[in-house]
Amino acid sequence: FLDIRALQPSTGVCTFDPGFSSTASCQSAITYIDGNAGVLLYRGVPIEQLADKGDFADSAYLLLHGELPTKIQKRKFEIEIKTHTLVHEQLIQFYKGFKHDAHPMAIMVGVVGALSAFYSSTSEVHDPAQQLRACMRLISKMPTLAALAYKTSRGMPIIYPRNDLSYAENLLYMMHAVPCEPYKAKALETILILHMDHEQNASTSTVRTAGSSQANPFACVASGIAALWGPAHGGANEAVLKMLAEIGTRDRIPQFIAKAKDRNDPFRLMGFGHRVYKTYDPRSKIMKQICEQVLENTGVTHDPLLEIAVELEKIAVHDEYFLKRNLYPNVDFYSGIVLRALDIPVSMYTVIFAVARTVGWVSQWKESMLEAGKITRPRQMYMGQMERPFVSLGRRG
Numbered sequence: 001f002l003d004i005r006a007l008q009p010s011t012g013v014c015t016f017d018p019g020f021s022s023t024a025s026c027q028s029a030i031t032y033i034d035g036n037a038g039v040l041l042y043r044g045v046p047i048e049q050l051a052d053k054g055d056f057a058d059s060a061y062l063l064l065h066g067e068l069p070t071k072i073q074k075r076k077f078e079i080e081i082k083t084h085t086l087v088h089e090q091l092i093q094f095y096k097g098f099k100h101d102a103h104p105m106a107i108m109v110g111v112v113g114a115l116s117a118f119y120s121s122t123s124e125v126h127d128p129a130q131q132l133r134a135c136m137r138l139i140s141k142m143p144t145l146a147a148l149a150y151k152t153s154r155g156m157p158i159i160y161p162r163n164d165l166s167y168a169e170n171l172l173y174m175m176h177a178v179p180c181e182p183y184k185a186k187a188l189e190t191i192l193i194l195h196m197d198h199e200q201n202a203s204t205s206t207v208r209t210a211g212s213s214q215a216n217p218f219a220c221v222a223s224g225i226a227a228l229w230g231p232a233h234g235g236a237n238e239a240v241l242k243m244l245a246e247i248g249t250r251d252r253i254p255q256f257i258a259k260a261k262d263r264n265d266p267f268r269l270m271g272f273g274h275r276v277y278k279t280y281d282p283r284s285k286i287m288k289q290i291c292e293q294v295l296e297n298t299g300v301t302h303d304p305l306l307e308i309a310v311e312l313e314k315i316a317v318h319d320e321y322f323l324k325r326n327l328y329p330n331v332d333f334y335s336g337i338v339l340r341a342l343d344i345p346v347s348m349y350t351v352i353f354a355v356a357r358t359v360g361w362v363s364q365w366k367e368s369m370l371e372a373g374k375i376t377r378p379r380q381m382y383m384g385q386m387e388r389p390f391v392s393l394g395r396r397g
């Protein structure tokens with residue numbers, strides 16, 4: 001029974017917008033998306049140009065500070081990131097408490113939140129210099145925390161960061177214990193750039209919502225990691241690879257397409273569709289190119305999963321069901337194949353996404369701290385019972 005009057009007397013007119021698809025929750029100058037034209041800009045700079053000509057430091061500095069860095073600013077930024085890669089030894093003890101086969105994302109939710117126990121102070125929320133310091137700490141420590149989660153989930157000894165390596169090289173080094181080939185670092189760096197920010201998606205909105213209560217930045221980012229984990233969001237890259245493996249052979253593709261179109265079947269084509277893009281996600285085009293380059297470099301001339309993905313894309317983008325609903329490949333459709341070629345295990349895909357998105361989360365958190373501190377507090381459309389008397393246990397049957 002719907003009694004909308006239950007809400008209206010106290011609030012006046014209010015909008016009901018499930019999934020917030022028509023609600024702007026904040027003002028932001030960080031990322032611009034034109035979902036119909038397939039445009040993505042970081043602080044006005046097209047994602048294609050950053051992926052092609054920029055690097056990790058250019059993109060992260062741009063998101064955090066609003067401008068591309070000068071040579072000196074860039075050098076300082078890179079040095080500062082490298083200075084904060086280590087985590088407190090006591091924090092490393094946390095990893096030993098997790099079950100041996102814990103999912104690395106479960107570990108990440110815990111350990112990133114636990115950073116608050118080591119670094120947080122109220123000044124991090126209010127003082128701009130301390131805010132920036134917290135942002136830099138989070139960006140710097142994420143690869144170390146991610147690699148530690150990986151090593152823990154494999155029962156392997158941990159590897160400390162090497163500050164002579166780049167951000168992407170260091171992450172791969174701490175996971176694989178040997179420095180990687182340059183093309184692998186370049187591919188990972190591009191993946192990181194592509195995933196850094198995407199305006200008010202579920203995890204970023206979560207970070208800003210947590211921040212609106214003046215929670216410390218480490219706790220806010222931990223909440224973002226939790227929101228990212230789901231298969232409808234960051235968990236999609238893991239789900240895509242599982243789906244491609246399940247399809248197995250090209251002749252089984254039509255069967256899966258039919259399943260995705262069946263409205264009585266909850267199955268969806270993973271890596272397809274996007275709340276904002278109603279055409280190709282510009283990141284998916286770049287990701288497809290990286291995928292081809294990486295496979296060429298690894299000497300893989302025939303990758304069955306890539307073949308299934310390409311064929312699946314070809315069929316789906318010409319199918320009336322997908323065309324009518326504007327469902328095209330998103331960034332996650334090809335990212336799993338690239339990460340697999342970089343010898344990154346499937347359970348780490350969403351963790352890599354979280355490492356990249358940390359740059360966006362902290363930039364958005366920092367921006368939100370400038371707003372006139374209004375706590376995020378949506379209302380609801382109450383669908384339950386109106387006032388009724390308490391029934392004592394003896395009379396309840």
Ligand code: ACO
Pocket residue numbers: 019231232233234236260261263267268269270271272273274275276325327330331332
């Ligand atoms: N496969 C089949 N059908 C789909 C898919 C899909 N991947 N995505 C949407 N649809 C259909 C829905 O069933 C619905 O059909 P209907 O109108 O007949 O009911 C219609 O398209 C609209 O779908 P919604 O769920 O309303 O769209 P929304 O914008 O809320 O969802 C989402 C976007 C969550 C990304 C969705 O497309 C999806 O689940 N995709 C698969 C998961 C995925 O790839 N997620 C990664 C997103 S990118 C990122 O987070 C980095």
